[in-house]
Structures are given as structure tokens and as C-alpha cells.
Amino acid sequence: MRKIDWRSILRNNAVTVMFVALCVLCLAYSGQSLSFVMYELFGRLSRNAFIVLALIIPIVAGMGINFAITIGAMAAQIAVLWVIEWGISGLPGMALAALMTVPLAAFFGFLIGKLLNKMKGQEMIGGLILGYFANGLYQLLFLFIFGNLIPLNAPGLVIKGSTGVANTIDLSTTRGFKYALDGLWQVSFADAALVMLVALLIALALRLVVKKNAVIRVSCSVLLTFAACLVSAIAPQLGLTLPMAIVSGVILLMFTIMLGGADFKLQKPLIYLGVLAVCTAIVRIPAVASLFAMVKVPMATFMVVGVLCLFNTALLKTRIGQQFRAVGQNRTVANASGINVDKVRVIAIMISTVLAGWGQLIFVQNMGSFQTYGAHEQVGLYAGAAILVGGASIRKATNGQALLGCILFHLLFIVAPNAGKNLFGDAAIGEYFRVFISYGVIALALVMHAWSGVQKKKKADEALKS
């Protein structure tokens, strides 16, 4: 068996490990009940995960963290304003806003991409400052054009006596689309796990239908897995205790891996399946279930997030995805091999900007209202910090890292103020601490990236000399 090098794993994931430790520490001192933390975490995850995933493609294309996603968020907010003005509520309103976001954000993304092409190697600082600049234009638009030159009639959008659009835009009125997506299908956590299990099973079965090799063995393993799932799912009803449920789950899982293991391609999904089955069983046990008692999982939102994960994976397998990778690895080589580097980079930013806009839509439909002049400002910062916390660098990022980062980052956000209050007697310390962490994580990632670049160069120089 291959020896696992724990030290190098620790070194390469220092930020993530540190963050896990920090989260555990803060959780221990926050004094908040786990069920509340879980409830908050799921809420935050459902509204923030999408926008973090929007960062992946520019990173792959070698443009670093796209801090200009704030502009995508602005596009979404423009769309929201008009949908409310027209009074289209509920899911149609949300769909229309999403539709309107596409051309707006794509156009902005096109401009951002063009500009960033003029400052290659400095995309991140450029994106950040471009975000600030665009914020100025956004203020012009919302303060002096909307509501003044272009009149708005919907109640609450314009406040008499002040210039421009009101400070807060409310989506919870009859004209808004609060919970348009979240409210579609909400289930308890245990049911959500079961739904996911079934979904994965179906997906696997579909894959088997397509691939015909080793039919019998594979179908056996699938059957066994199904049994594992079933046992786990209904374990409490059968009167099984926690250890018994786990043991039975694990035994079935081992069988599954043994059978499926021969087929290398199936090994990984089957392991996922098994783990998921065990988890499903565990959350059925009352002691564990109480942790998730407050959690209502908005299935539709998470499905959208899941679809985005699939989209990211699938896109990177297409031709344009390969071009993203090529450009990200080395612009000169990519150019020499006939790729239009500038165009590829513009496309990457356009996709990211549109996705960021949708992400902001998901965010505001969950929150139910947003600060007209402030909701977009921190989007880039928090999303960027989150993906880095998950172990991504500014050259490499995956869906898993984005999701893990999102969980850890927002876990810290939930528990830090209370932990600060309990440890230092002041909640403000916790507040400032989490802002410090957001900036600090990005600074650290940048320093580490720059450092490794310099080291590589040094090594190359030395190799050249000798």
C-alpha cells in the first residue's frame, strides 16, 4: 500500500486545517446549541454556495480570484429592481430576473474581460478596483437615473424626499419573490439525505445501463448497496440501535466495495454511496436527528447548486474547458498552439459574471430584502475568502474545495461573534476577527502563491546555472 505522507498533506492544506481548528475552537466557546448552528449553516450554505462556485472557472483559466463578481451581483440587483417594479412575483419573477441577468451580466463580463486582458498578471487587483469603480457607476445609476430620469412607480422603491432608489429593497411584499426558489420544496434533513441517496442510486443505475461490462458483478453490488441503503434508512423503524445500524451499514458497504472494487471506475461512486447510506442511517437516530431538528433543506436551491457543480465539471471536459486549462497553465504555450488567449479569457469572465449574478439572485430571494447600495460590496471578498479556505489556491480550484470552504467559512461566521463575546467579553471582537480572517486568508493565499512562484523561478535559475 502506498504510504500516506501526512506532513505534506498538512503543509499543502495548512489554511484548511487551521480553519477547521479555528472553527472547532470557536464552536466550543460560542456556547450556541449545535442545532442552531446547523440551522444557520444550512441557511447560509444554500444562499452562498452558488456564488462561490462561480469563481472556479476564472481560477482555472489562470485569472485568479475574480473579485469583479461584484459586478455580476450588481447586474442581478438591477434585474431585481425592474422585476419588482413590474410587480412580477414568485417563481416567474425570479425566472425573469435570472433571464434578464444573463444579457446584462454577460455584457458587463465582456467589458471586464476586455479590461483585464490589458492588465495580465494583475487581474486580481484589477478586478478589485474595477469592482470599486463599478460601484461608483452603480451609485450614479441608482441614485440619479432610476427614480429620477426613469421614474419608478412600485411602492417602496423610491422614498419621497430623498434622491434615488430607497436604501433597502424588500422582496417579501406581494410584488417580490422571497423564497421563490427555496420555498419550492423544503424537507427535513433526514429526508433530504434519503432523497440524495435515491438520486445517486438512480444516477448510478443509469450509468450501468450505458456501460454493459461485468454486468452480473456490478448488478450484484448495486443490489447490495441498495440493501445497505434500505437497511440504513429504516434502521430505527426496525428497532436497531446506533451501533447496530452502523455495523450493518459498514458490513454491507465492505461487500459493496469488494464486489465493485474490481471495476475501478465504479469504486469511487460506490464508496460515496455507501458513506451516504451510513449517514442516512445515522441521521435517522433520534439523538443525531435532534441536531438537525431546525434544519429545513431547500431542495430546489441545493439542486441548482448541484447542477452548477455538474456544469463546472462538464464544461472543463469540453473543448473550451480544455482551452481554459491550457491558458491557465501557460499563456505563451497556449497562444503558440493556436488558442486565442484573449478570447478564452473573456469567455471565462463572462461565464463567471453571469453565474455570480444568479448567485446573487439566490442570495436575495433567501434573505427577502437587500441593501441597495451595499449588498454587492462584500460579495467578492467573502466568496474569494471562502474558496481559499476550502483549500483552493489562485491557480487551482474544484467544486469540492468551494463547497468545503463555504461550509468552514460560514461556520466561523456564525460562531465567531459569540465566541469573541465569551472569550474577550466583547462581541465586536468576534465581528472584527471574522473580517480580519476574510482579508487575512486572501492575503495569505496571495503571499503563498507569490512565494511558490519565486521559489520555482529560483530553482529554475539554479538548474539553468548548473
Add this chain to the structure above:
Amino acid sequence: MTKNKIQRVIAIVLVIASVVLAVLGAVNLPKRDAQEGKDIIEALRIRTLLNATGDGVVESYVAIAKKEAQAAAKAAGGGMKAIRAAVAKAEEETRAKYENTTTDYSTLDTAALEDAVAAYAAQLEPYYAVTVAAEEAYIAEHLAEAEAKAEAERQAKIDAGQEVGEEEKVEVDMSGFVATEEMTALLAKADEAFNGVGEALKGIYPVLDDSALATLKDTISSVVFQRGDSFTVQYDRYVAAGSGSAVANGTSAFLIRYADDLLYGALALVVAAAVVLFYELLCKKLGIPRIIIGLFFILLCFMSLWYDLDLSTLLSNSLVRMGMNSIMVLAMVPGIQCGISLNLGLPIGLVAGLIGGLVTIELGVPGAWGFLLAIVVGVIIAAVAGWLYAQLLNRLKGEEMSVTTYVGFSIVSLMCIAWLVLPFTSLKLRWPMGTGLRNTIGLDSTNFKHILDDFLAFDIGSFTVPTGLMLFMLLCCFIVWLFTRSKTGVAMQAVGNNPRFAEATGINVDKMRVIGTVLSTVLGAVGILVYSQSYGFMQLYTAPRQMGFIAASAILIGGASTSRCKISHVLIGTFLFQGVLTLGMPVANVLVPGSTISETLRILISNGIILYALTKSGGDSRA
């Protein structure tokens, strides 16, 4: 036609237009004080007076009609209800009758009134002149007292733990002011003259009686002459009251009113012509962003003239703001020259300077020594922090900008925690209840507030020259200039220009970068102290976060690039940037009242210029 020719033609057209405007303005401006101007004002004044008294006359008619109706109803023997109905009906009818009739002013004989009003105005003018003089004397006498009182109130607020806002101008309580004998005498004379006006009005509106005149007196006197009236103020007031049609020749009156604006317009056109003519040269010398911002600044100057804003005060304010920001902008110079590009990690130095200021207030060292102590403490901390910061930057050459930005942001938010826990005890610094230091710490005369601004400051009209501030700014610029001429300074610039070449000639690249970074950080510390003493407040917590960007954009506006800069860029850039912001606010408030457009303007200019510099710094190649 070639481009060159078009340029010339446009320039010539502009110059001709400018000459026309200038002639018109120059001819009409002196007319304000001549007979023509007086005639216009008088015509407008009479009309406004008649309008104003006309309203009073209607009231008089109404009162009479009501009385008559009441008497008639009583005589008819109706009850209270009938009387009330009759009175209301009479009022309604009378109002309808008189309010909708427009007086035909041309038929009125106003000769007597004109004379009386002129006499009245002639009496009011010296009265107000004397009043203003007397009040000023009173204010000068009691100013010290009022200031002491305001200071005591402020202190009481601080002790009570309330937030102390921006200090307003100290107002002297005028309740103790007694009219002087001279004033009373002049007022009596004016009252006499008013009687003349009253008689004349009675001649025109026979219905006016003495009691109606008494109620109209304030209206009439405010129409005739107000405190501090000049030609333009009176003209605007009368026209706003709807008397514009009284002037026989509207165009010439208009020209006289706006004669000064015509002259400004002429000047503006000359500037425009020069810009059109020398466009290429300017582009080459200055670059497009600087032309845009420079022209914008000039445009704002003209607009503040057109809107009759006090340009010299505004320019004086811009000078102060230039001074208070200049040292922070100067801090960019060593950074750019030693090759770390724009030092967006400037907050490190700012925070060090703020700590220096806090120490001074904590120890209670007053005045110039306190300021000096603050600078010394700030510089020491900044030097240490800057050295550490430089060690970090030396390990990541070539990627400084984004790293410095986020390191700066991190330091600011780390210091937010520090401000909460640092063990300062002075109540000027802490919240009396709760933990931590105040958000904004008000400086006062016992600290170093305005210590530079007020040093040798003098006034030229309404233009205040902050001599001390300017001297300090020039001194700092001179020191940095001297340094760039020294052997070390030249070596440092060589490193910034071409590190490989510098290394080949035996210069210690890392050491030079350390020197530049430390110097930049130290200047940042001094800069924030200069800023605070002028602003009157030290701002803690998140306030320093954006200041690095503001400083960076100022030097870029001045003509620097991310790899090259001079001291002159600092001075020009800071003046232009701060000038645009200072002038932009009042002008914007005239255009869109109560808006925050000048803050939006700052965001756009500051970030726009940094973006421009970034696009110029590289990445033109396709790969």
C-alpha cells in the same frame, strides 16, 4: 480639410465667441452701478412692492366686505348661523373678485411712490451698514467667551460618553446685543421715510388704512432693501418674486445681471480654444486622464463662479485639503521608486501614526511638542513595521500590488481588534461605558488640532493661506527630493527602474527595497498625523482602509505611473484631486440638492485612474 485645419477653425470660432462675450460683459458690468442698473433695480423694486402690497390690499377689501356683511346680516335679524354664512359668502366673493384681477401696472401712476421708495431705501442702506458693523464689533468682543462655552460643552459631552460630532463653527449668542444709539437714530429716520412710502401707497390703493400698512411694514422693508444686498442679489430676489416683466428691455437687463458670468464664459472659451489648439501637445505631455481631470477642475471653477459660489474660499479649502493629504501621497514616491509599485499597504504606516497620536493624547502633551512626540512615536513604530513589511515584499518580487492591498486590509481589520483591547485610559480616547477606543477621536486646542494649519496663517480676502501646513508640506517634499538626489536615493531609483541591471552594477537590491518601503511607511505615519491635525479628528477602525487608494490615485493623477514618479507629480496630483473633490461638492449640491454625488465622484475618479495606470503597466501582449 486636415485635422489640423479643423482644429484651427474651431479654435478661431471659440476665440471670436469669447471676444463677443468679453465685450458684452465688459460693457455691461459697469452699468450695474451706473444709472441704468439703478433704473432696473428700481423698476423691479416698485413692481415687487406693488405685488406684495397688492396681496395686503385684497386682505383689506376682504376685511371690509366681511364687516359690511356682518352688519347687514345683523340688521336683517338673522341668527348666528345666518351671520356666519353671510360673512363667509362675502369673503369668498370678495376674494374671487380681487384675486383674479390682474392689476394693469402701466395705468398706475407710481411717480410719487418711486420717490418715496428711493428715499426709504437710501435710509435703510446706512442703517444696515451701521447694524452690521455694530454686530461685528459685538461678536468680536464676545467670541472668546462663546468659544470657551462651546469647548466646555464639548468636554461635558465627552465626559458623558456621547459621540462628539464634527465641530461646528462657534456661534456667538446675539440675545445680549443691544442696538446702539446710532442705529436707533438711523432706524427712526428710516421709519420716517417709510411713512412717505405709506402715503404714496395710499395714493395708489385707497383702501389701505394705517393698520393695514403697519402689518405690511415688514414685507415692504424686506422688499425695498435687505441686509447685504447687492445688484445681483436684489435682481434675483425680485425676479424670483415674479417681477421680471417690469423691466422694459429684458435682454439688456439680463446682460447686465449676468455680465460677470459673460466674462467668466469668455475666459472659459479661451481655455477651450487653447485646449483645442494644443490638444496633441497636451496629450503628449500630460496624457488623457490628466487632461480630463484638469479640464474638469477648470470647469468646476467656472461653474462655481457661474453659480455665485465663493470660489476663493473653495480654493482656500482645496489648498488645505491638498496640504493635509500631500504627505500621504508623498509616501507613494519612495515605494514607486524602489520598485514595489504603488504601496497600497500604506495603512500599515497610517496605523503607526495613529498610535503615535493616541500616545500623545494619553500622556496629555500639548501643542507643538505633542505633535512632535506623536510623529516620533509614529515614525519609530512605522519604521519597525515597515522593515518587517519590506522583508515580506522582498520574498515576492513582481506580485506586490495585490499582496500589499490585502496585507493592508488585513492590518486594518487586525487593528480594529487592537483598538478594542489596547490599554489606553484617557476618557478622550475611550468610551466611558463599554470597551475600546472611540470611533473618531476629536482633537482640540489642548492637543495638536490645527497646529500646522494655524501656524502663521493669514487671510487675503476670503482666501486663507495655511502657511504652516504649506511649509511643512514643502519641507517634507524637499527632504524626499534631497534623498532622491543622494547616493542611496539614486541607487534606489536604479533598483526600481531595472532590478537586474542594478544587481549587475553591484547594488544590493533587497537593501534598497527595504529602504524605500520603510521610508514609504514612515511617511505614511507622518501623513496621517498631518491629516488628523488638519481634519480635527483621528479616525480609527475601518477609516484608514481606503486611504492608500486615495493617495495612490492622487499621485497617478499627478502624472506618475506604477514604476516612475517625481515630487511634482505629488503636488500637482494632490491639488487636482482634492480640488475636484472640494469644488465638486458645492457645485453638485447646486445641481442636485442633498445628493451624495461628490462621494460618487471620488469613487469614480480615484478608482478610474488606478485602473488606467494598471492597463498602462503591462499586459498589452496577447499572451
